[in-house]
Amino acid sequence: MPLKPDLPLPESESRRVGFAIVGLGQLSAEELIPAARTSRHAAIAALVTDDEEKGRAYARALDLTDGDVYPYERFEDLKGREDVEAVYIVLPNSLHREYVERAARMGKHVLCEKPLSVNAGEAQAMVDACKAANVLLMTAYRCQYTPYHWAAREAVQGGRLGRVKLLDSIHGQSEDDPEAWRMKQRLAGGGPLPDVGIYSLNTVRFVLGTEPEWVFATLHQPKDDPRFREVEESVSFVLGFPEGVVANCLTSYGVHKTATLRVLGEEGTVLMDPAFTYQGLSLTISDGQGDFQPGLPDEDQFGLEFDHFAQRVRDGRVPWTPGEEGVQDHRIMDAIYESARTGQVVRLQPAPGRDVFRGEKPEAASQ
């Protein structure tokens, strides 16, 4: 995880944007905290957790003090911490709204883990709250900050594939623990769809730049498996985009880890296999000449995400994946669940134009 060769010096702690990490689960421990420690523009200034022991251990590891660890009920104590300009919400989905709104009321900018919420209505309320409080809200869609996924988008939108006709994406993994909050409808708002299927949904929209007009979906929730008492095991969904472009997608909590994206154009194809992973992304562009794997840096995706939001906090511009981007995915997921329930195609609100829910392009866009 090299620092940028041409920018070998990270900013000093005092100039970086200070974040409070809200929630100390596996993602925080294994990804966000290591990423923040090596980012250029962001630094962790506080931790919010009710696990005091764990919080203090991480505080020591981060060279913070015990006083930098806050229980949830004292979240509002961060208000006075001028060195905490932003919070990163890493809580079960159903708690996102509450903490985003509490952060907004304190005037803190908010980076919120995906999915933004549990449905489109809740998600929209969060966007409205941040707008009212005049703070930035960013949905943590890390893939949209990587050179690999941007190179895929560039191949698609730059004409190298000819007109794009079809897409296909799979994101599935095996979840073993029936007691995990991810398996509880009330906490997660769904099963694999909002957790991992959202990557397929989101990245298909990202590479096309347009919005789907309709969805068809079917889901499977095995009755004999205790893991899937509340949420679905698998979803197959089909997205209809303008001009007859169709994307087939699969997601599941019951399969061996798989993460792919394929775009089929008249004159070429893009394949990411794996797509979406934290590291080891692979991109192949094929056309009449042969197959090409561009040489791209495999950068820390959470670091890129932290840095993009820190820069937006500094310049006040809308991040590339603002709250609105998260709301749109919820609208579509709501429609996917409706289609699976009714067995009917569900039509979506038209959203003509390009990148209509997105903000400032990230650095990876120009690589």
Next chain:
Amino acid sequence: MPLKPDLPLPESESRRVGFAIVGLGQLSAEELIPAARTSRHAAIAALVTDDEEKGRAYARALDLTDGDVYPYERFEDLKGREDVEAVYIVLPNSLHREYVERAARMGKHVLCEKPLSVNAGEAQAMVDACKAANVLLMTAYRCQYTPYHWAAREAVQGGRLGRVKLLDSIHGQSEDDPEAWRMKQRLAGGGPLPDVGIYSLNTVRFVLGTEPEWVFATLHQPKDDPRFREVEESVSFVLGFPEGVVANCLTSYGVHKTATLRVLGEEGTVLMDPAFTYQGLSLTISDGQGDFQPGLPDEDQFGLEFDHFAQRVRDGRVPWTPGEEGVQDHRIMDAIYESARTGQVVRLQPAPGRDVFRGEKPEAASQ
């Protein structure tokens, strides 16, 4: 294209099953004739074509005489040719029925190119005609005779992937010629679906061994493209199998060549990329240990197909992919077109059991 190392001697011409090739298009010229020339149990004894010059050129290349070339109207002259035990129908789809029935009336066994016909009703009539005439009818599904596709099936059915949950397949290519018979609804019975999409449909059914219960499909037929005046450009179809197993499939005549099959199980996955191609097939089986590409022979698929049917002609047993297998694919394709037309899920006749439409396993099954 080696002869089998352990069977270095091909049978002499006189002991091989003699075929008449009916139709001398590109597939016959580039694949079937070379394959037959190197097969062990089959030999080409006659050619049926109205292109007399081309017929005579191929006859000379095959060491046949001008007298071994027949125009279509003299097809029945083959009746008296005892050395012609079988015919291989390689004509536009809409002509399959007529020539299968004419061959059956002559008492010749019939190997018929896929798709078997233009719809399930026509296809069933062909099966009935061959049964009445007591001749064998085989649908030329070459993939089901290859070690690669059988190894995929074995990984799926042998338990290596755990319970199978989801499948995904793409088969598309670019068709440029608006005047090709493939682009005429009356001759082809459809567009990419019966021509290349049928591989996805057929192979998904083959690796599972079970039959779908419902389909959902959407198709795209661009109004501004002269190639697609009569037939669709692309189809997305979803197949629902027993126990919640779902297969997403894409097919198109408007995309860069793509041919893949992926099976997702609880504990592992199978990926063929490419699948379905004449050569260069690639199979990866992934599980918790890593990724594995078994070492398999890349044999001539048309040769395997010829040899399987020749052996069935000799032993009188039902071939692995009889006419009934072709009828079943037509039933499902009929439903796919109906779903695309109505926008509704279409339910299929139940067909419980395993391999219910198939016959004698081919040699590749035991490798």
Next chain:
Amino acid sequence: MPLKPDLPLPESESRRVGFAIVGLGQLSAEELIPAARTSRHAAIAALVTDDEEKGRAYARALDLTDGDVYPYERFEDLKGREDVEAVYIVLPNSLHREYVERAARMGKHVLCEKPLSVNAGEAQAMVDACKAANVLLMTAYRCQYTPYHWAAREAVQGGRLGRVKLLDSIHGQSEDDPEAWRMKQRLAGGGPLPDVGIYSLNTVRFVLGTEPEWVFATLHQPKDDPRFREVEESVSFVLGFPEGVVANCLTSYGVHKTATLRVLGEEGTVLMDPAFTYQGLSLTISDGQGDFQPGLPDEDQFGLEFDHFAQRVRDGRVPWTPGEEGVQDHRIMDAIYESARTGQVVRLQPAPGRDVFRGEKPEAASQ
């Protein structure tokens, strides 16, 4: 193994160049005969073998008569066969000279399996004999007729890699039968070096177009292994080319099948892995942009070889890999064995210029 799409009609038997295949071992049975049957310009007209039964079986398979099978002692009976214009010598290496010279005396053109002979002196005598008899002699270096190896050469010589600095090649396999003629010094003239290592040697020279100035080599011949009583198990050899270019090569009869070629230039690399195989060749060109696998046809290499020589028989030009090309490889292999025996670097005769031992470029050169 498709016939050329743009040349769908093979020449009729009567216009093709008729070959007598001299020797009916595994290579003839599994590769040459199938290849000849599908070639455009060559046809098999006679077989020479002392195994009468096998000869007759292949004759029947080829639609030849028993009279087209000749025992070795009646080799000269071919002289009167006007339809036999060329012979293909597929005998143990030590017999190449005798049969090439007997063929030359009959005025037949000669395609001779690699290695051309058992050492440079014998090989040169063969070249001289063919020259004296005014017949063509071609060394059967099939790799030099494939689009893949030509694309590698084009990447090397066309400047895409910048200046070439280093090469590395491995060709090894496992030989199990101590009684095979390949394991007898008197019959084979060496072990893996003249049999499989020659591909590395030959292809390194082919892609560079220049000749080595010196060699260093070491070999291993295990005392406790009955397979290697007479010939070496493995050879490591280093070839020094002009301007400091060096090629490291490995060959062995004691290793799992491996066949690779790598060329390292200032700005890019070429990797063939596998190189040299009958099918499934793979080529990757890497440079600062990424990795590229050109889309190339995987044609039957023996068919390409047959066709090149048949065309030279027709036009009288020097084939791309004439006898002189085979002599040069023997000179270098002689030096490799000398270096291994003495432990010293052995210097070679200078051979300045490009492709100094080669003739007319094959069709693959212009693809």
Next chain:
Amino acid sequence: MPLKPDLPLPESESRRVGFAIVGLGQLSAEELIPAARTSRHAAIAALVTDDEEKGRAYARALDLTDGDVYPYERFEDLKGREDVEAVYIVLPNSLHREYVERAARMGKHVLCEKPLSVNAGEAQAMVDACKAANVLLMTAYRCQYTPYHWAAREAVQGGRLGRVKLLDSIHGQSEDDPEAWRMKQRLAGGGPLPDVGIYSLNTVRFVLGTEPEWVFATLHQPKDDPRFREVEESVSFVLGFPEGVVANCLTSYGVHKTATLRVLGEEGTVLMDPAFTYQGLSLTISDGQGDFQPGLPDEDQFGLEFDHFAQRVRDGRVPWTPGEEGVQDHRIMDAIYESARTGQVVRLQPAPGRDVFRGEKPEAASQ
């Protein structure tokens, strides 16, 4: 770069082994400092550099104070720093000896970048000095701490390949700056050989566990290239191991980045392509069954190295790659240069046994 899932808590700063980083070049900036910040057992406690501004910037980034930055002439001030138990020497090769000896005199344990020194004599003196001072000395051979390279070793030594016969390795890259210290003989002690070729040398020895008996080498130093006024551009070297095992190696500063290792055994092969890289390592084990890529974690290699040495500082045991391991590579490199100079094979001191220069196995050994 996840923290270990089963050990989510890093040790607190106070319990980790404190290192002074001596030298703030690119390797320190881009690899070592990020790695140390996320390691479990090591922490950076001081920086030694004459670039005061850069030192202070990194100190701030690391939450150290200006007082934790030392110029080289005040290196001995670290003696009194009880929180600095070890130093990591990241200086030009020719300075290694001086700083290792100065550190040893202070009683600090020493982790020294590869190559350990500029020749075997200098390297042995460093080992002797650390032994006399009773401090640990470890050569920073990061590859020997990775799961990938250990899995390759396990495949080789565990019998999966059958008896190993041959090895082949390439490590080369393009160096553009004629003024870099790497291009100065006095500072670097050589060109690509001690810098990148050492990985091939070292890893070949590591996977075999035995020591070479002789070497042959040739080098190229183009006269017309200002980059190579002092050091060689390329080296080809052949290593002879016991029982006839031979390794061919190539290294260069004049080629497109290439890093591979191949081991050929009777029944299988190991391929690492790339080998040696900081991330994205790839391992394929091939045998009669097919090709297998084990699923292995792509961990931060410098973090693994830091942690191994920190644990040895805690338990006092000899690290896996002690100074003696670095000395042995210098003995062989000295012989390589001698062979290239004389054109003769150079014999090495016998070193029978297994892993005779190595210490305690790292954690990756048991994965």
